[in-house]
Amino acid sequence: MSKKMKHNKKRNTAFLYEALIREITKSILEGNSAKKNNAISILKNRFKKGTNLRKELDLYKAIYETDKLEPYAAEKLLYKVKMAHSSLDATSIYGEQTALIKDINANLPKTTYANFVPSYKNLASISQIFNSDTPIKKSVLLEEQIIKDMTATFTAKETNSMKPIDNLIFKTFIQSFNSQYIGILSEEQKTLLNKYIMSFADNGAEFKLYLNEEIGRLRTIIESSLTIEEVKSDSHMTASTNKVLSIIEEFKQKPFDQDMLADILNIQNLTKEIINNGNNT
Numbered sequence: 001m002s003k004k005m006k007h008n009k010k011r012n013t014a015f016l017y018e019a020l021i022r023e024i025t026k027s028i029l030e031g032n033s034a035k036k037n038n039a040i041s042i043l044k045n046r047f048k049k050g051t052n053l054r055k056e057l058d059l060y061k062a063i064y065e066t067d068k069l070e071p072y073a074a075e076k077l078l079y080k081v082k083m084a085h086s087s088l089d090a091t092s093i094y095g096e097q098t099a100l101i102k103d104i105n106a107n108l109p110k111t112t113y114a115n116f117v118p119s120y121k122n123l124a125s126i127s128q129i130f131n132s133d134t135p136i137k138k139s140v141l142l143e144e145q146i147i148k149d150m151t152a153t154f155t156a157k158e159t160n161s162m163k164p165i166d167n168l169i170f171k172t173f174i175q176s177f178n179s180q181y182i183g184i185l186s187e188e189q190k191t192l193l194n195k196y197i198m199s200f201a202d203n204g205a206e207f208k209l210y211l212n213e214e215i216g217r218l219r220t221i222i223e224s225s226l227t228i229e230e231v232k233s234d235s236h237m238t239a240s241t242n243k244v245l246s247i248i249e250e251f252k253q254k255p256f257d258q259d260m261l262a263d264i265l266n267i268q269n270l271t272k273e274i275i276n277n278g279n280n281t
Contacts, residue, residue: 007124010101010113013053013093014060014123017043022115023108024197028258038107043197046100052092053100059085059130064122066150074150078143085130122149188214188268196261211256214264219248221271244270 009015020043027036047054062081069077104112117123125142128134134142185193192214199207222244231237247263254260 007127009120009124011094011097012123012127013056013097014064014126015117015120016097016100016104017047017053017057018117018119018123019112019115020104021194021197022117023112025193026115028193028197028261035108039112040197042100042103042107046096046103051096052089053096055088056085056093059088060123060126063126063146063150064119067152069150071147071151074147077150078147082129086132122146186268186272188272189265192261192264192268214268215248215251218264218267218271219245221274222248222267225274 020039024036024039024043027033027039047057059081063078066074066077125146129139129142129146191210195207195210222241225231226238226241231241244267248267251260251264
Protein backbone atom coordinates (compact mmCIF):
# COMPACT_ATOMS: atom_id res chain seq x y z
CA MET A 1 0.00 0.00 0.00
CA SER A 2 1.37 3.41 -0.97
CA LYS A 3 2.01 6.07 1.63
CA LYS A 4 -0.54 8.84 1.96
CA MET A 5 0.66 11.98 0.18
CA LYS A 6 1.05 14.96 2.47
CA HIS A 7 0.59 18.45 1.12
CA ASN A 8 3.69 20.64 1.64
CA LYS A 9 2.55 24.27 1.81
CA LYS A 10 6.11 25.52 1.37
CA ARG A 11 6.00 23.95 -2.08
CA ASN A 12 2.63 25.52 -2.91
CA THR A 13 3.36 28.60 -5.00
CA ALA A 14 -0.04 30.20 -4.42
CA PHE A 15 0.14 29.66 -0.66
CA LEU A 16 3.57 31.31 -0.48
CA TYR A 17 2.21 34.26 -2.46
CA GLU A 18 -0.89 34.65 -0.26
CA ALA A 19 1.19 34.27 2.92
CA LEU A 20 3.45 37.10 1.71
CA ILE A 21 0.43 39.28 0.93
CA ARG A 22 -0.81 38.81 4.48
CA GLU A 23 2.63 39.47 5.95
CA ILE A 24 2.76 42.80 4.11
CA THR A 25 -0.74 43.64 5.34
CA LYS A 26 0.27 42.87 8.93
CA SER A 27 3.40 44.98 8.64
CA ILE A 28 1.39 47.97 7.36
CA LEU A 29 -1.03 47.72 10.27
CA GLU A 30 1.88 47.31 12.70
CA GLY A 31 3.71 50.28 11.19
CA ASN A 32 6.76 48.04 10.59
CA SER A 33 8.31 49.63 7.49
CA ALA A 34 11.40 47.42 7.45
CA LYS A 35 9.38 44.20 7.39
CA LYS A 36 6.95 45.65 4.85
CA ASN A 37 9.78 46.66 2.49
CA ASN A 38 11.45 43.26 2.81
CA ALA A 39 8.22 41.42 1.99
CA ILE A 40 7.40 43.73 -0.93
CA SER A 41 10.90 43.28 -2.33
CA ILE A 42 10.58 39.49 -2.17
CA LEU A 43 7.13 39.60 -3.75
CA LYS A 44 8.20 41.86 -6.63
CA ASN A 45 11.40 39.93 -7.28
CA ARG A 46 10.14 36.36 -7.07
CA PHE A 47 6.74 36.85 -8.72
CA LYS A 48 7.67 39.28 -11.48
CA LYS A 49 6.50 38.61 -15.02
CA GLY A 50 8.48 35.96 -16.83
CA THR A 51 9.31 33.91 -13.75
CA ASN A 52 8.06 30.35 -13.52
CA LEU A 53 6.49 31.14 -10.15
CA ARG A 54 4.43 33.92 -11.74
CA LYS A 55 3.32 31.56 -14.52
CA GLU A 56 2.26 28.92 -12.02
CA LEU A 57 0.59 31.50 -9.77
CA ASP A 58 -1.50 32.76 -12.70
CA LEU A 59 -2.74 29.20 -13.27
CA TYR A 60 -3.65 28.81 -9.59
CA LYS A 61 -5.51 32.13 -9.73
CA ALA A 62 -7.41 31.07 -12.84
CA ILE A 63 -9.02 28.45 -10.61
CA TYR A 64 -9.25 29.82 -7.07
CA GLU A 65 -10.31 33.33 -8.08
CA THR A 66 -13.13 31.99 -10.26
CA ASP A 67 -16.74 31.40 -9.22
CA LYS A 68 -20.27 31.62 -10.60
CA LEU A 69 -19.36 29.65 -13.75
CA GLU A 70 -21.64 27.21 -15.51
CA PRO A 71 -20.50 23.61 -14.79
CA TYR A 72 -19.43 22.97 -18.39
CA ALA A 73 -17.36 26.16 -18.47
CA ALA A 74 -15.76 25.28 -15.12
CA GLU A 75 -14.80 21.81 -16.34
CA LYS A 76 -13.37 23.23 -19.56
CA LEU A 77 -11.38 25.89 -17.71
CA LEU A 78 -10.00 23.36 -15.23
CA TYR A 79 -8.97 21.04 -18.08
CA LYS A 80 -7.16 23.82 -19.96
CA VAL A 81 -5.42 25.06 -16.80
CA LYS A 82 -4.17 21.54 -16.04
CA MET A 83 -2.88 21.20 -19.60
CA ALA A 84 -1.09 24.55 -19.34
CA HIS A 85 0.43 23.55 -16.02
CA SER A 86 1.75 20.28 -17.41
CA SER A 87 3.81 22.29 -19.92
CA LEU A 88 5.62 24.24 -17.19
CA ASP A 89 9.18 23.29 -16.21
CA ALA A 90 8.74 21.53 -12.86
CA THR A 91 12.48 21.62 -12.11
CA SER A 92 12.64 25.39 -12.64
CA ILE A 93 9.56 25.91 -10.46
CA TYR A 94 11.15 23.88 -7.67
CA GLY A 95 14.35 25.90 -7.93
CA GLU A 96 12.49 29.22 -7.80
CA GLN A 97 10.43 28.02 -4.83
CA THR A 98 13.66 27.12 -3.03
CA ALA A 99 15.06 30.62 -3.66
CA LEU A 100 11.78 32.18 -2.45
CA ILE A 101 11.79 30.09 0.74
CA LYS A 102 15.40 31.13 1.41
CA ASP A 103 14.44 34.80 0.99
CA ILE A 104 11.53 34.44 3.42
CA ASN A 105 13.66 32.58 5.97
CA ALA A 106 16.42 35.19 5.79
CA ASN A 107 14.32 38.35 5.81
CA LEU A 108 10.95 37.63 7.42
CA PRO A 109 9.74 35.93 10.62
CA LYS A 110 9.13 32.20 10.51
CA THR A 111 5.50 32.95 11.43
CA THR A 112 5.02 34.06 7.81
CA TYR A 113 4.25 30.43 6.97
CA ALA A 114 1.63 30.36 9.73
CA ASN A 115 -0.34 33.28 8.29
CA PHE A 116 -4.01 32.43 7.96
CA VAL A 117 -4.95 32.03 4.28
CA PRO A 118 -8.76 31.57 3.96
CA SER A 119 -8.45 29.69 0.66
CA TYR A 120 -5.76 27.34 1.98
CA LYS A 121 -7.83 24.16 1.59
CA ASN A 122 -8.63 25.06 -2.01
CA LEU A 123 -4.98 25.89 -2.74
CA ALA A 124 -3.93 22.52 -1.31
CA SER A 125 -6.44 20.74 -3.57
CA ILE A 126 -5.21 22.60 -6.65
CA SER A 127 -1.62 21.77 -5.79
CA GLN A 128 -2.51 18.09 -5.63
CA ILE A 129 -4.33 18.01 -8.97
CA PHE A 130 -1.29 19.73 -10.52
CA ASN A 131 0.89 16.93 -9.13
CA SER A 132 1.13 14.00 -11.55
CA ASP A 133 1.90 11.66 -8.64
CA THR A 134 -1.55 12.17 -7.10
CA PRO A 135 -3.61 8.95 -7.46
CA ILE A 136 -6.26 9.18 -10.20
CA LYS A 137 -9.21 8.52 -7.90
CA LYS A 138 -8.11 11.19 -5.44
CA SER A 139 -7.44 13.65 -8.25
CA VAL A 140 -10.94 13.14 -9.69
CA LEU A 141 -12.56 13.68 -6.28
CA LEU A 142 -10.52 16.83 -5.73
CA GLU A 143 -11.47 18.15 -9.16
CA GLU A 144 -15.14 17.54 -8.39
CA GLN A 145 -14.89 19.71 -5.28
CA ILE A 146 -12.92 22.40 -7.12
CA ILE A 147 -15.60 22.56 -9.82
CA LYS A 148 -18.24 22.99 -7.11
CA ASP A 149 -16.26 25.96 -5.79
CA MET A 150 -15.94 27.41 -9.29
CA THR A 151 -19.66 27.17 -9.90
CA ALA A 152 -20.72 28.50 -6.50
CA THR A 153 -22.77 31.70 -6.36
CA PHE A 154 -22.84 34.23 -3.62
CA THR A 155 -25.40 36.91 -2.87
CA ALA A 156 -24.23 40.25 -1.57
CA LYS A 157 -25.88 41.34 1.64
CA GLU A 158 -25.64 45.05 1.08
CA THR A 159 -28.38 47.59 1.42
CA ASN A 160 -28.47 51.23 0.46
CA SER A 161 -31.26 52.14 2.87
CA MET A 162 -30.25 54.75 5.43
CA LYS A 163 -32.42 54.67 8.53
CA PRO A 164 -32.20 57.37 11.22
CA ILE A 165 -29.53 56.88 13.86
CA ASP A 166 -29.27 58.55 17.22
CA ASN A 167 -27.05 61.50 18.08
CA LEU A 168 -24.73 59.61 20.42
CA ILE A 169 -24.02 56.84 17.90
CA PHE A 170 -23.18 59.28 15.12
CA LYS A 171 -20.78 61.22 17.36
CA THR A 172 -19.10 57.90 18.12
CA PHE A 173 -18.63 57.42 14.37
CA ILE A 174 -16.87 60.77 14.10
CA GLN A 175 -14.64 59.96 17.08
CA SER A 176 -13.78 56.65 15.44
CA PHE A 177 -12.84 58.48 12.25
CA ASN A 178 -10.62 60.98 14.07
CA SER A 179 -8.83 58.35 16.17
CA GLN A 180 -6.05 56.05 14.96
CA TYR A 181 -7.41 52.99 13.15
CA ILE A 182 -7.35 49.93 15.41
CA GLY A 183 -9.52 46.84 15.45
CA ILE A 184 -10.81 43.92 13.45
CA LEU A 185 -10.81 44.50 9.70
CA SER A 186 -14.11 44.52 7.85
CA GLU A 187 -14.44 42.72 4.52
CA GLU A 188 -14.21 46.07 2.70
CA GLN A 189 -10.99 46.92 4.54
CA LYS A 190 -9.50 43.49 3.82
CA THR A 191 -10.32 43.91 0.14
CA LEU A 192 -8.72 47.36 0.05
CA LEU A 193 -5.54 46.14 1.73
CA ASN A 194 -5.26 43.00 -0.37
CA LYS A 195 -5.72 44.90 -3.64
CA TYR A 196 -3.23 47.52 -2.49
CA ILE A 197 -0.62 44.89 -1.68
CA MET A 198 -1.22 42.96 -4.90
CA SER A 199 -0.78 46.20 -6.87
CA PHE A 200 2.97 45.91 -6.22
CA ALA A 201 3.00 42.87 -8.49
CA ASP A 202 0.89 44.23 -11.40
CA ASN A 203 1.84 47.93 -11.50
CA GLY A 204 -1.42 48.95 -9.84
CA ALA A 205 -3.74 49.00 -12.87
CA GLU A 206 -6.48 46.92 -11.25
CA PHE A 207 -6.06 48.71 -7.92
CA LYS A 208 -6.60 52.16 -9.47
CA LEU A 209 -9.88 51.02 -11.00
CA TYR A 210 -11.03 49.48 -7.72
CA LEU A 211 -9.98 52.56 -5.73
CA ASN A 212 -12.07 54.91 -7.88
CA GLU A 213 -15.14 52.70 -7.44
CA GLU A 214 -14.60 52.33 -3.68
CA ILE A 215 -14.14 56.07 -3.12
CA GLY A 216 -17.36 56.69 -5.06
CA ARG A 217 -19.20 54.16 -2.88
CA LEU A 218 -17.92 55.78 0.31
CA ARG A 219 -18.88 59.26 -0.89
CA THR A 220 -22.44 58.12 -1.62
CA ILE A 221 -22.89 56.66 1.87
CA ILE A 222 -21.44 59.72 3.63
CA GLU A 223 -23.57 62.08 1.54
CA SER A 224 -26.66 60.01 2.35
CA SER A 225 -26.04 60.47 6.07
CA LEU A 226 -26.58 64.21 5.65
CA THR A 227 -30.27 63.54 4.99
CA ILE A 228 -30.75 62.00 8.44
CA GLU A 229 -32.80 64.31 10.66
CA GLU A 230 -30.48 63.95 13.67
CA VAL A 231 -27.54 65.00 11.51
CA LYS A 232 -29.32 67.92 9.83
CA SER A 233 -30.40 69.32 13.19
CA ASP A 234 -26.92 69.17 14.75
CA SER A 235 -24.44 71.68 13.33
CA HIS A 236 -21.46 69.82 14.81
CA MET A 237 -22.48 66.54 13.20
CA THR A 238 -23.12 68.24 9.87
CA ALA A 239 -19.72 69.96 9.99
CA SER A 240 -17.98 66.67 10.86
CA THR A 241 -19.71 64.90 8.01
CA ASN A 242 -18.76 67.64 5.55
CA LYS A 243 -15.19 67.38 6.81
CA VAL A 244 -15.15 63.72 5.82
CA LEU A 245 -16.57 64.63 2.39
CA SER A 246 -13.82 67.25 1.96
CA ILE A 247 -11.18 64.64 2.71
CA ILE A 248 -12.73 62.33 0.12
CA GLU A 249 -12.76 65.16 -2.44
CA GLU A 250 -9.07 65.85 -1.79
CA PHE A 251 -8.25 62.29 -2.82
CA LYS A 252 -8.62 63.42 -6.46
CA GLN A 253 -5.84 65.96 -6.11
CA LYS A 254 -3.04 63.84 -4.65
CA PRO A 255 -1.28 60.55 -5.40
CA PHE A 256 -2.16 57.48 -3.38
CA ASP A 257 0.10 56.94 -0.37
CA GLN A 258 -0.09 55.31 3.06
CA ASP A 259 -1.67 58.41 4.61
CA MET A 260 -4.52 58.15 2.10
CA LEU A 261 -4.72 54.42 2.78
CA ALA A 262 -5.19 55.12 6.49
CA ASP A 263 -7.87 57.73 5.73
CA ILE A 264 -9.80 55.35 3.49
CA LEU A 265 -9.60 52.55 6.07
CA ASN A 266 -11.08 54.91 8.65
CA ILE A 267 -13.81 56.09 6.31
CA GLN A 268 -14.66 52.48 5.46
CA ASN A 269 -15.00 51.83 9.16
CA LEU A 270 -17.22 54.87 9.51
CA THR A 271 -19.53 53.94 6.64
CA LYS A 272 -19.85 50.36 7.85
CA GLU A 273 -20.92 51.59 11.28
CA ILE A 274 -23.42 54.00 9.71
CA ILE A 275 -25.01 51.23 7.66
CA ASN A 276 -25.00 48.62 10.46
CA ASN A 277 -26.43 50.89 13.10
CA GLY A 278 -28.91 52.36 10.66
CA ASN A 279 -30.18 48.90 9.80
CA ASN A 280 -30.48 48.01 13.48
CA THR A 281 -32.67 51.01 14.25
